[in-house]
Amino acid sequence: MSIVVARQLCKDYVAGDIVVKAVREVSFTIEPASFVSFVGPSGSGKTTLLNMIGCLDPPSSGSLEVAGKDVTGLNSNKSAIFRGENIGFIFQDFNLIPVLTVFENIEYPLIMVQNWPVQKRKKQVEKMLEAVGMTDQGHKYPNQISGGQKQRVAVARALVTNAKLVLADEPTANLDRKTASRIIDLMKAMRDEFSTTFIFSTHDQRVVKNAEIIFRLEDGELQTESNGQGGDS
Amino acid sequence: MNNIIKMAARNLRRYKRRTLLTSILITLGVVAVLLFISVSGSFKALMIGQITDSMMGHLQIHKKGYLASMDSLPLNRNLQEKQIAKIRGLLDGNDAVEAYSMRLKLGAMFSNFNETTNIRLIAVNPKQEILAAPMLQDRFLQGEKEGLLAKGEILIPELIAKGMKVKLGDSIVLVATNKDGSVNGQSFVVRGILEGISGPGGRDGYIHLEDAKSLLRIEGKEISEIAIRLKDMGDLEEVFATLKTTLSSFKNKKDKPVFEVHTWEKLSPFSKIAGMIDLMTLFIKVMLVAIVLVSIMNVMVMSVYERINEIGTIAAIGTKPGKIMALFLAEGLLLGVFGTMIGVVLSLIGIMIMNVSGISFDFGRQKGLMLAPTIAATDVVMVAAIVIAIAVLGSLQPAWKAAKMDPITALRHV
Structure with a gap:
């Protein structure tokens, strides 16, 4: 079963009398455990598409299935529940909660979203800390760690709920070359370990290079779908 | 719920000075109200006691x-x-x-x-x-x-x-x-x-x-x-x-x-003064409510505004709107509880000090009347409940705003 199935997906924004077509009749399918990148210039509709897949923004028309569920008409509460159960997010600015430690940031979705019991979530967080190589940093606050470490924490937070799908909007934009490369390697390793699907929107050629499937967008239209260098096929 | 309270406490600690100032404001309000209630209540009880116990009795029966x-x-x-x-x-x-x-x-x-x-x-x-x-x-x-x-x-x-x-x-x-x-x-x-x-x-x-x-x-x-x-x-x-x-x-x-019966309140003009004291107490309570409402709303509005991006993040990762609302309501609740608890403790200490030091006053031709301020547990509970309820009420609008925030707009906020 495909993890994402989009059919004739459209997204229009209305500003006064002007209708901006951000995404135009886009159709694609993404299989589980893929490493997928949406690329294209600014304003091409990458982030909008990612937001729709992430159930943050409803499509104007067309249909969208994520993890086997039609998410087209979910209300805000149901889409929040769906996101909490199925989707992890990685943000360009890391978006860690400053008052929580690294451990607590990773733990947050297990407490506030999925309500795991204490012992089970402690084990899970420790497992994720180890997976992203932050075992000895759990007690630190976000302002006490580097940008690369913050993004590692964000990766761990996205995966801690055993999400089927992780959406990353420009995940390496605020990282230096070396760190960005490590983060990409980490995400790929996570994909291999947890069989999670990673979908990116990016300008970063290093990310594009590592993608197995690349969707090129221009003016809201899907131009090409190709296999990247990171793919086996 | 426990986790929401813990998170709320953490969030309050991130703006220590603001939290402290708001708590002090609530504390001062609670102290002012409780001390006023205890002193005015003591004055009222003293005067009523004097009138009823030394002269009038509690009730009188006359011929119509x-x-x-x-x-x-x-x-x-x-x-x-x-x-x-x-x-x-x-x-x-x-x-x-x-x-x-x-x-x-x-x-x-x-x-x-x-x-x-x-x-x-x-x-x-x-x-x-x-x-x-x-x-x-x-x-x-x-x-x-x-x-x-x-x-x-x-x-x-x-x-x-x-x-x-x-x-x-x-x-x-x-x-x-x-x-x-x-x-x-x-x-x-x-x-x-x-x-x-x-x-x-x-x-x-x-x-x-x-x-x-x-x-x-x-x-x-x-x-x-x-x-x-x-x-x-x-x-x-x-x-x-x-x-x-x-x-x-x-x-x-x-x-x-044939008969008519009256309470001391009908017979003594002091009942009008007692009524005025009750009215003043009510007025002071209304002022307290206003202080708590405005200060909590101010803090919570600021708090929501400063954390828009964070609200977007927690909403995106699947926190339900109801939980986001509960998080901000819990912050208001904690501010109210914290300010009230300190206020109650300080008030009780204040009342104790007033009793130990002895406050005397003159009323008309009566000299050296000694006040013995006390406060009923029901008054303390009522004032505390009002303040805490108002603190939660004051957080309601900002919390609602946070819960209804569009995650995408919030995530774009700088």
Whole structure:
């Protein structure tokens, strides 16, 4: 079963009398455990598409299935529940909660979203800390760690709920070359370990290079779908 | 819920100074209200206690129409023997009644053999009066208070004693007009000098009931009023209602009620002051509510505004709108609870200090009245509950705004 199935997906924004077509009749399918990148210039509709897949923004028309569920008409509460159960997010600015430690940031979705019991979530967080190589940093606050470490924490937070799908909007934009490369390697390793699907929107050629499937967008239209260098096929 | 509270506490700690300032504001409000309630309540209780326990009793029964013409002390509106017997039967059968005193009120001319003045007198049975107005003996400025007074003796108010230059043991003469219009005079020995107190009857003299009857040439039993003291003043409304209902069933030949019953509140002008104190307390409470509401709303609006991006993040990762709302409501709740708890502790310490140091004040001609501020647990609980509820209410709009925030817009916020 495909993890994402989009059919004739459209997204229009209305500003006064002007209708901006951000995404135009886009159709694609993404299989589980893929490493997928949406690329294209600014304003091409990458982030909008990612937001729709992430159930943050409803499509104007067309249909969208994520993890086997039609998410087209979910209300805000149901889409929040769906996101909490199925989707992890990685943000360009890391978006860690400053008052929580690294451990607590990773733990947050297990407490506030999925309500795991204490012992089970402690084990899970420790497992994720180890997976992203932050075992000895759990007690630190976000302002006490580097940008690369913050993004590692964000990766761990996205995966801690055993999400089927992780959406990353420009995940390496605020990282230096070396760190960005490590983060990409980490995400790929996570994909291999947890069989999670990673979908990116990016300008970063290093990310594009590592993608197995690349969707090129221009003016809201899907131009090409190709296999990247990171793919086996 | 526990986790939401923990998160809320963390969030409050991130803006320590702001949290502290808001808590201080709430604390000051709570302290001001609780101290005001305790001091004003103590003043009210002291004054009411003085009025009821040293003079008025908690309730009074008169013949219908007596109260309206009370200033002229009418003898033709006295209660007669049969009527007295009916009332006694009622009062003796009421468990809430501790004691009652039969009184005959009269006006007379007071002469020290050199000068003459008017005096208002309350004629009492001393044994009954001591039980119905136990603090009357505390009003003795001079004289033997034990037993109150005997036949042939008079207790005179301080003002008349000074004005007429009368001392303890002096003989004086009272001349009174009888019911039939004739006058009669009788000599008395000054047994005591009484401190005047606020309110009607606070500057009246006292004589024995038997002396009054002989002075007024009254035969048989006849009184102007019955002053009633209750075991518990909290029963006032209930006893009043019972007596009113029962007494209204006694009708005269014209089918009009024979008796009237009044609480001390109706009889004393101090009840108006007590009402003002209650109004001021309410006003202070409203001010507290306004302070808490504005300060909490201000803090929470700022808090939401500063954390828009964070709200977007937690919403994106799947936190339900209801939980986001609960998170911000919990912050308001904690601010309210924190400020209130400190406020209550400081207030109780303040009340303790006031009691230890002793606060005295003058009220009218009464000097050196000692306040003993106390506060009822129900008042503390009520003020705390109001403040905490308002703190949550003040957080409601910002919390609602946070919960309804579009995650995409919030994530774009810089």
